Amino acid sequence: MSSTSSKSIYGDAEVRRRRTLDAAISLLDEGGYSALTIRAVAKRAGTSTGLIYQYFVDKQDIFAALLSESQLEMADFVNSLPREQGLSALLESMISEFARHWARVGRLTTTWRDIEGMAGSDRESMRELHASVAVFNSALVRALTESAAAEGNRLIDDPALVHVVLSGLKGLSDTIVINVAKEITPEHFVNFSARALARSITQ
Amino acid sequence: MSSTSSKSIYGDAEVRRRRTLDAAISLLDEGGYSALTIRAVAKRAGTSTGLIYQYFVDKQDIFAALLSESQLEMADFVNSLPREQGLSALLESMISEFARHWARVGRLTTTWRDIEGMAGSDRESMRELHASVAVFNSALVRALTESAAAEGNRLIDDPALVHVVLSGLKGLSDTIVINVAKEITPEHFVNFSARALARSITQ
DNA sequence: ACCTGAACACCGTTCAAGT
DNA sequence: ACCTGAACACCGTTCAAGT
Numbered sequence: 001m002s003s004t005s006s007k008s009i010y011g012d013a014e015v016r017r018r019r020t021l022d023a024a025i026s027l028l029d030e031g032g033y034s035a036l037t038i039r040a041v042a043k044r045a046g047t048s049t050g051l052i053y054q055y056f057v058d059k060q061d062i063f064a065a066l067l068s069e070s071q072l073e074m075a076d077f078v079n080s081l082p083r084e085q086g087l088s089a090l091l092e093s094m095i096s097e098f099a100r101h102w103a104r105v106g107r108l109t110t111t112w113r114d115i116e117g118m119a120g121s122d123r124e125s126m127r128e129l130h131a132s133v134a135v136f137n138s139a140l141v142r143a144l145t146e147s148a149a150a151e152g153n154r155l156i157d158d159p160a161l162v163h164v165v166l167s168g169l170k171g172l173s174d175t176i177v178i179n180v181a182k183e184i185t186p187e188h189f190v191n192f193s194a195r196a197l198a199r200s201i202t203q
Numbered sequence: 204m205s206s207t208s209s210k211s212i213y214g215d216a217e218v219r220r221r222r223t224l225d226a227a228i229s230l231l232d233e234g235g236y237s238a239l240t241i242r243a244v245a246k247r248a249g250t251s252t253g254l255i256y257q258y259f260v261d262k263q264d265i266f267a268a269l270l271s272e273s274q275l276e277m278a279d280f281v282n283s284l285p286r287e288q289g290l291s292a293l294l295e296s297m298i299s300e301f302a303r304h305w306a307r308v309g310r311l312t313t314t315w316r317d318i319e320g321m322a323g324s325d326r327e328s329m330r331e332l333h334a335s336v337a338v339f340n341s342a343l344v345r346a347l348t349e350s351a352a353a354e355g356n357r358l359i360d361d362p363a364l365v366h367v368v369l370s371g372l373k374g375l376s377d378t379i380v381i382n383v384a385k386e387i388t389p390e391h392f393v394n395f396s397a398r399a400l401a402r403s404i405t406q
Numbered sequence: 407a408c409c410t411g412a413a414c415a416c417c418g419t420t421c422a423a424g425t
Numbered sequence: 426a427c428c429t430g431a432a433c434a435c436c437g438t439t440c441a442a443g444t
Contacts, residue, residue: 050409213426
């Protein structure tokens with residue numbers, strides 16, 4: 001969104017922003033949430049702690065950027081999914097992929113509420129995040145509708161339906177990541193919950 | 204669980220532990236998660252920061268205690284619910300109550316994973332938490348089975364079913380608390396998702 | 407003009423010192 | 426024997442000082 005391609009003798013600002021986000025992602029993957037400190041991000045990105053605050057208003061702002069990216073990747077994934085296999089098959093693929101993303105960024109979403117409640121709702125990064133959520137949601141609805149149609153089914157017509165599916169994906173991903181259901185295989189769990197979710201929104 | 208009723212000239216240890224937890228709860232309700240600091244808890248509970256660490260091994264330990272209590276309250280609530288109204292009505296009540304609890308302790312559960320992964324799994328408080336989860340889960344299964352039976356229905360027989368319902372409750376509660384679905388009323392959302400959840404586990 | 411990193415105000419946790 | 430709170434090692438964030 002930011003069209004300020006400010007290159008200088010110090011380097012490209014856009015590149016540094018990118019490097020900062022990449023550093024955050026790799027720290028998250030390697031050491032989990034607790035390894036994600038501003039100092040560590042700065043060191044890995046090759047900048048200073050102070051400079052990070054020129055590209056991001058605060059730590060939450062970095063989270064928002066990571067969440068936006070994750071959301072858009074998910075939208076791409078959903079768009080690329082085949083619809084001929086029907087609703088359950090579609091949901092099965094989606095649950096697996098959503099859980100993968102959740103393992104990385106799930107912890108970050110917890111802090112949404114903190115900013116959302118405050119005056120910070122009109123931040124650039126928040127508008128961007130909401131936009132990416134909207135992109136994902138519409139991709140989701142389209143995929144669900146088309147997959148249901150492919151097997152001669154229809155989704156229940158209700159404005160709450162999207163939110164129920166999103167809630168389901170979130171809850172199921174959390175369960176998968178936490179690995180609380182130790183007595184059953186992940187494959188079985190994903191398959192069963194995909195069919196359950198499909199049942200819940202059709203007919 | 205702790206049978207050490209160690210009273211002394213300094214007062215009852217059990218009472219102080221209780222007061223510490225109550226202080227944590229009130230801070231959580233008044234100022235949210237960010238207000239929940241050890242110093243604030245100590246001050247409100249009328250003890251010192253150092254003393255808190257005699258009753259709880261660390262901050263997470265306080266969370267675990269609060270979560271256990273919340274879980275047992277939920278179990279009581281589920282047990283008290285009428286079954287004659289059928290599955291959807293039961294789930295509707297449960298979703299509302301679960302969301303209420305989630306508003307308070309949802310944020311605390313995020314840190315489960317951190318301890319769960321570490322060696323701390325054999326802590327007293329963790330065993331207690333798992334026990335309270337088991338109590339809630341069996342109350343849940345009983346209520347679901349009986350409510351389904353009351354309307355002449357049967358639950359799908361699968362070990363994954365409980366986890367799907369729990370995932371659903373968690374995801375739906377989160378959605379309700381975050382209040383992301385602004386265009387629909389909470390009542391409608393709870394009603395619709397209860398029926399969706401009922402459909403997903405019957406027949 | 408841009409960048410750095412010491413400094414500030416916190417945090418969870420510990421432990422010498424008090425009673 | 427029990428309790429306190431200063432001290433320690435962090436954290437996110439800022440801003441005087443450097444280039």
